[in-house]
Structure formats: C-alpha cells, structure tokens
Amino acid sequence: MRHIAIIGSGPAGYYTAEAAQKLWGDDVRVDIFDSLPVPYGLIRFGVAPDHQSIKGVYRRYEATSLSDNVRFVGNVTIGRDVTIGELQEFYDAVVLATGAPHDKKTGIAGEDLGNVFGSAAFVGWYNGHPGFASLDPKVSGKHAVVIGNGNVALDVVRILAKTRDEFHGSDIVNHALDVLDHSKVAKVTVLGRRGPHQIAMTPKELGELGHLERASPRLDPADLPPESEDAALDPGQRKSVTLLRGFAAIPEADHAAKAIEVDFDFFASPKAILGGDDRVIGVEVERTKLEDGRAVGTGEIYTVPAELVVICIGYQTSPIPDVPFDEKNGRFANEEGRIRPGLYCVGWARRGPTGTIGTNRPDGFAVIEKIAGDIGDGAGKPGGDGFDKLANERNLAVMAFDDWKKIDEAEVKRARDGAPREKFIAVEEMIAAARG
Structure with a gap:
C-alpha cells in the first residue's frame, strides 16, 4: 500500500x-x-x-x-x-x-501606501478569503488604476465597474458587494508596459468589458499596430486584439453615455506610486517603446490620477x-x-x-x-x-x-x-x- x-x-x-x-x-x-x-x-x-x-x-x-x-x-x-x-x-x-x-512585489516606490493592493489581496477580499476579508479598500475617489495586462487585471476592472444587478448569480461576498455598491469610481485606467500585441488577456474575458451596463472601454487608436500585423498572432490573441480595435472605434457619444470609463493605457510603465497623507493620489508613469519585444523607457514621464491602485503583475x-x-x-x-x-x-x-x-x-x-x-x-x-x-x-x-x-x-x-x-x-x- x-x-x-x-x-x-x-x-x-x-x-x-x-x-x-x-x-x-x-x-x-x-x-x-x-x-x-x-x-x-x-x-x-x-x-x-x-x-x-x-x-x-x-x-x-x-x-x-x-x-x-x-x-x-x-x-x-x-x-x-x-x-x-x-x-x-x-x-x-x-x-x-x-x-x-501571495502577490509579487513591483519593487517601485509607494506600493505600500494606503489603498494600494496586490491582486491576490483584492481578489481574496471580494471572494471572501479569511486572510483578506478585513482589507477595507476605499472606492470613494473618482480614479482607479489597475496595473497589469492579464486576465486577473480584467477581473478586477470588471468587478470595479459592474452594477449591483450585474452581480446577480455570482457568489461575491456581501461585504464587498455593499462597498462596491457605493463606489464613486468614474475612471479605471489599465496600465501595461507593452502594447496590444503583447497582452495576456483572453477573448472571453476581454469581450465581457464591451457588455457592461455602466462602463465603456476605450484606447488610443495610435497604440494599435497596423492591422496587417495581426496575421502573425495566434488565433486567440488575434481575437483579443480585434476586440481592442473595436473598443478604439467606439464613438465618443457612446462613451459619454456611460458612467465609468475604462481606459487602456499601453506602452506605460509605472515608475512610482505617489501619495499624500499616507494614501495614494496617483501613479507616475514612463512612456515606453518596443525594442526586440521588450519595453524600453523613452524618458517621457506623466502622472495618472489614482485614489485606488490594484497591482496585477503575478503571484508567488x-x-x-x-x-x-x-x-x-x-x-x-x-x-x-x-x-x-x-x-x-x-x-x-x-x-x-x-x-x-x-x-x-x-x-x-x-x-x-x-x-x-x-x-x-x-x-x-x-x-x-x-x-x-x-x-x-x-x-x-x-x-x-x-x-x-x-x-x-x-x-x-x-x-x-x-x-x-x-x-x-x-x-x-x-x-x-x-x-x-
């Protein structure tokens, strides 16, 4: 035996x-x-x-x-x-x-500020994990930033953007649902160091963003590579990029009709998380470009406002x-x-x-x-x-x-x-x- x-x-x-x-x-x-x-x-x-x-x-x-x-x-x-x-x-x-x-650390300054969470902790909070049930994220600010270009980042974006009725049939725990029901978040910025062809987002999860009641996904058409280059992608990745192209083509009037904007900011490498009074107020970002598939900084620095940051870059x-x-x-x-x-x-x-x-x-x-x-x-x-x-x-x-x-x-x-x-x-x- x-x-x-x-x-x-x-x-x-x-x-x-x-x-x-x-x-x-x-x-x-x-x-x-x-x-x-x-x-x-x-x-x-x-x-x-x-x-x-x-x-x-x-x-x-x-x-x-x-x-x-x-x-x-x-x-x-x-x-x-x-x-x-x-x-x-x-x-x-x-x-x-x-x-x-456990969450993988970014190693950038400010990741330990208040209202900055790793995805393991944030996902554990809304899924009722005993280790994260007391997390207490604040959603009273207008701006949220999600760092990462994978499916977990999409999950976090979707949870932040959904209405209470859209959670019908789900097992999101009540303490999270009640907090999210009073959210004031009006813009969620999704930061990715590389471009649309390098995302790790699958078509099903990405497509869900296009069907949310109060949120509209958008991105700068200039971030998209020539459409002819999509042919080199595997079928799943090609479907995902096609969805992004659709998001880029959504008319401005349609965006204005939704209460929450989900903005995909590609070629954007977080350099520091900024805070005041021990709480996050923004993310300092460097614009990148691709060299041999790697994201390389260009020296262009800008700040994305954020009262909530969720970091979705991996686990250990x-x-x-x-x-x-x-x-x-x-x-x-x-x-x-x-x-x-x-x-x-x-x-x-x-x-x-x-x-x-x-x-x-x-x-x-x-x-x-x-x-x-x-x-x-x-x-x-x-x-x-x-x-x-x-x-x-x-x-x-x-x-x-x-x-x-x-x-x-x-x-x-x-x-x-x-x-x-x-x-x-x-x-x-x-x-x-x-x-x-």
Whole structure:
C-alpha cells in the first residue's frame, strides 16, 4: 500500500490525487491537506465570483474526495501544526500543491501606501478569503488604476465597474458587494508596459468589458499596430486584439453615455506610486517603446490620477520551513517536480504562476509517474493513521470532507436572493457551521 500526502486542495492537488487513483486504484491512500477548513483553493478564492461556470469544475474534485481512498484533511497548517519532516515519516511521498497565493512585489516606490493592493489581496477580499476579508479598500475617489495586462487585471476592472444587478448569480461576498455598491469610481485606467500585441488577456474575458451596463472601454487608436500585423498572432490573441480595435472605434457619444470609463493605457510603465497623507493620489508613469519585444523607457514621464491602485503583475508561492525555495521565480526549488527524496511539488508551486486551471491536470499525472518510479510498492509507512495519532496528541481541530459539506449547506442557506451562497469569511464561523 502506498501513502501519499498532498498539501493544498486546489486544482493541482485534486488532479494529483486523481492521477494517483488512476495509476494505483485501491492500492493507494491519499490525504489532501489544507490550512483552511474548506477545500478547492483557487476555485473558491481566485476565480472571479461572476464566473460560476468555471467554478463548476469543483464537482470533479468532489467526486475524488468522496471516493474511499482519498480524504480531505482541513484546518491543518503545515509548518505550524505539523512539519514537512513529520509528514515524510508518515507518508511515502509528500506533494506540495500550495499554488501561488501571495502577490509579487513591483519593487517601485509607494506600493505600500494606503489603498494600494496586490491582486491576490483584492481578489481574496471580494471572494471572501479569511486572510483578506478585513482589507477595507476605499472606492470613494473618482480614479482607479489597475496595473497589469492579464486576465486577473480584467477581473478586477470588471468587478470595479459592474452594477449591483450585474452581480446577480455570482457568489461575491456581501461585504464587498455593499462597498462596491457605493463606489464613486468614474475612471479605471489599465496600465501595461507593452502594447496590444503583447497582452495576456483572453477573448472571453476581454469581450465581457464591451457588455457592461455602466462602463465603456476605450484606447488610443495610435497604440494599435497596423492591422496587417495581426496575421502573425495566434488565433486567440488575434481575437483579443480585434476586440481592442473595436473598443478604439467606439464613438465618443457612446462613451459619454456611460458612467465609468475604462481606459487602456499601453506602452506605460509605472515608475512610482505617489501619495499624500499616507494614501495614494496617483501613479507616475514612463512612456515606453518596443525594442526586440521588450519595453524600453523613452524618458517621457506623466502622472495618472489614482485614489485606488490594484497591482496585477503575478503571484508567488508561500515558503515552507525546511523546504528549498527559489526566490527569483517565487516557487519551490525543484527539478521537474522533485525537491528531495520523498518530497515533490506540482502546479504553480512547481512551475510558478503560469497556465490555466486545466494545465494542472497533466502536471499532476506527471508528478505521480515520478513518484511511482521512486517509491515502488511503498515502504510500509503508517500514512493517515500516523497523522491521526499526532493530530489527537496535539488536539488539532481537523476538518473532514463531511464537515465541509455542512459548511457548504450552511453557506447555501444564508445566500442573498439570486446568489448561489454567502461564504463564511472567518475560520471560526466555518468550524462553528461544521459543528452545527
């Protein structure tokens, strides 16, 4: 019998568990650990609340959790409640699938000013993550700046621009919805260091901006390259650029009819975030140009007004005591998923924050193939029984999948009209719901 511990209950963790089941059938036992009492990680706390169809992938993970040889072990923090070394004593292999839950820093002056947030924190706030529920962003100013040209930046823009009615059917948490309902933001500027051909925005997410009730997207037609150059792009990128060309062609009268302007400012590199009285008032920007695909400063400096700034430039993995960490790339130091004998990583924890949710599936299967070659039939370790004994000795309040189902039921019952659920935003509330 083989015993596998997976740290992290997001997509990478569940796809890895699924891979173990497919390879070994009943000859494996998998424990999926999470620091929170609830599973699904990125699906619950990272995917935009108005993208419920994407969140629906949780049903696949639920089927894995309900099988006889996989169990969810929630409310256990690795490094505090139990160490990696202790887990390695119990399990034949320990797989780190912790994702990349922390914001990558820009390194520019002023990013620690009040009302400046990284996207992990801001997205966590409106998605009800217990670590960010008390964030308290201010939306009383007229100007917001979103730094970044990827889908997360689009999510943030869309959340800032939507009306309350447009959140019907979403699971945005009430505390965020109430704040956004009183927003005074009239302009959202999206800053990108390079141009339209270099964006990491997919057509679906970009296209949503063209259908918002009170917001109109715009950009300077001069920022667009000659249309003939679009032919060299891959089909998805070409569709995205075509959408940008459509935004550039929107008549001024149509812009004037909307309460919020979403302005794409390309070839714009943030150099400093400016503040007064410890609060942001603007972003100092240098105009750039492309040289061999790289953004190079031109020396032209200007200021974009901003009373709120959200930085969407990427994420990094959380270090764990006694686990080698690659600071430069924000991930665990590894060779194709191997960290050291018996210890592995998968997903964003392995490769950094790249790829889609589905990218984690082949990643999970690949790491299980490596584990299979390394551990053979297993070493007769105690697996979950060993951990359970330790948890009892330390009086850990471990949450099982059945506990999560009670939390889930309670969240569904407390939902506002038109919402699928209202999430608990404190760990204590989750545990209380699980215990009835």
